[in-house]
Amino acid sequence: MEITEKVAYLKGLAEGMELDTGKKEGKLLAAIIDVLEDIALELVDMQEAQEELGDGLDAVSDDLEDVEDLLFGEDDEEDEAEYELDDLGEDEDCYATTCPTCEETIYFDESVLEDGEVICPNCGEKLEFDLEGLEEAGDEEE
Numbered sequence: 001m002e003i004t005e006k007v008a009y010l011k012g013l014a015e016g017m018e019l020d021t022g023k024k025e026g027k028l029l030a031a032i033i034d035v036l037e038d039i040a041l042e043l044v045d046m047q048e049a050q051e052e053l054g055d056g057l058d059a060v061s062d063d064l065e066d067v068e069d070l071l072f073g074e075d076d077e078e079d080e081a082e083y084e085l086d087d088l089g090e091d092e093d094c095y096a097t098t099c100p101t102c103e104e105t106i107y108f109d110e111s112v113l114e115d116g117e118v119i120c121p122n123c124g125e126k127l128e129f130d131l132e133g134l135e136e137a138g139d140e141e142e
Contacts, residue, residue, distance in 0.1 A: 004040045011037065101125040 001009075011033050019026040096107050102123040112118050117128045 003043060004037075007033070007036045007040045097127065099123060099125055099127065 014029060014033055019029055021027055021030050093110050094107060095109070095113055096105055097118075098105055099120040099122065102120060102125070104120065104122040106118060106120055106122075106127070108118055113129060116130075117126060119126055
């Protein structure tokens, strides 16, 4: 039973009891029932507004999801890694490292390696490379 129905039931009971609204007690009960009726109607209006707001929020969420799909594509990490590798070209060397902060794999070419640093596109962490030890190891192997 809805709250408006319960208030209507109370109102009917009061009318059935033939309360004398000329007396203090009758006036009090009639006023209480009127206030309950007003509260019940306000609650119904608030519930309808909440449902309408929820529907609008769902629509905005769906639209935002569509925009994210258009801007960022699918969230399949394997496809993103393949795409990034294909973009570098076949004659360029490709390097990869894992960001220690966000643990995402970062792909880059030799020009970034020569700069000695790269900014993680996922979290913004600055990663630095020390190539001196690698060059010495390469010379020792030859």
